[in-house]
Amino acid sequence: MSGEDPILHAQQAYYEARAAEYDEWWLRRGRYDRGPALNQTWFEEAAEVTDALRTFSPRGAVLELACGTGLWTQRLAKTADRLTAVDGSPAMLALNAARLKDARVRYVQADLFTWKPDARYDVVFFSFWLSHVPENRFVAFWDLVRRALAPGGRVFLVDSRREAGSQALDHRLPAPDAEVMTRKLNDGRQFEIYKRFYAPGDLEARLTALGWRAEARETARFFLHATATRVA
Known part of the structure; x- marks a missing residue:
């Protein structure tokens, strides 16, 4: 497990318990329903990110970290030759496998803060995960990504902007200086x-300092997406 950090233990327990209701967030249902207008904005911006991933074209051997219920795994499977999906939650992995029903996908249940890649990949992808990596593990996480990449490999990530409308109606964002x-x-x-x-600029600068060439973009309200490659 993730050392002795109680927040990481709670975070893992949260996503295991949340697995069956996770998709409500992405589909804007239940506590995540913000009304027709804002929901429409969400789906339009989600389509922008999906288009960016399609343009990126994740081919070859692809690794998905924190794969969740398969919302993005199903997109990666359309172009990947081989796909490895890693998550710390058995419940998430079970839902993912049930959604895809694809024998080409290799599933790995592992703590991403201690897991060591057993292969190298042409693409590493993760969605809505980097924002759950605490500050004191940021460098180590990107070292994991580096070790997982084959020479010339590429990274694509998706995450949330700081936007209250992305959250459940009964959630409150942390203070800007809190994590x-x-x-x-x-x-x-x-x-x-x-x-x-x-x-975007902050993420690009931090990755540049770690030896990456990164380009990050935002949609108008909800999402951040970025690509990165190692500097030769």
């Missing part, structure tokens, strides 16, 4: 998790 927020499930249980937000 822990409280999340609730439909049954009222509460968990503390890490949640950090990145501006």
Whole structure:
């Protein structure tokens, strides 16, 4: 597990417990329904990010970190020759496998803060994960990504902007200088998790300092997406 960090333990427990209701967030249902106008903006911006991934064209051997229920795994499977999907939650992995029903996908249940890649990949992809990496593990996480990439490999990531409308109606964003927020499930249980937000320029600068060439962009309201390659 992730050392002795109680927030990371709570974060893992939260996503295991949330697995069955996770897609409500992406589909804007239940506590995530913000009304027709804002929901439409969400779906239009989600389509922008999907188009950016399609243009990026994740081919060859692809690794997806924090694969969740398969919302993005199903997109990666359209172009990948081989696909490895890693997540810390058995419940998430079960839902992912049930959604894809694709024998080409290799599933790995592992703590991403301790997992060591057993192969090298042409593409590493992760969605809505970097924001859950605490500040003191940022460098180590990007070292994991580096070790997972084959020479000439590429990274594509998707994440959230700091936007209250992205959250459940009963969630509150952390203060700008904080990295822990409280999340609730439909049954009222509460968990503390890490949640950090990145501006494109800040993320590019931090990755440049670690030896990456990165380009990050935002949609108008909800999403951040970025590509990165190692500097030779």
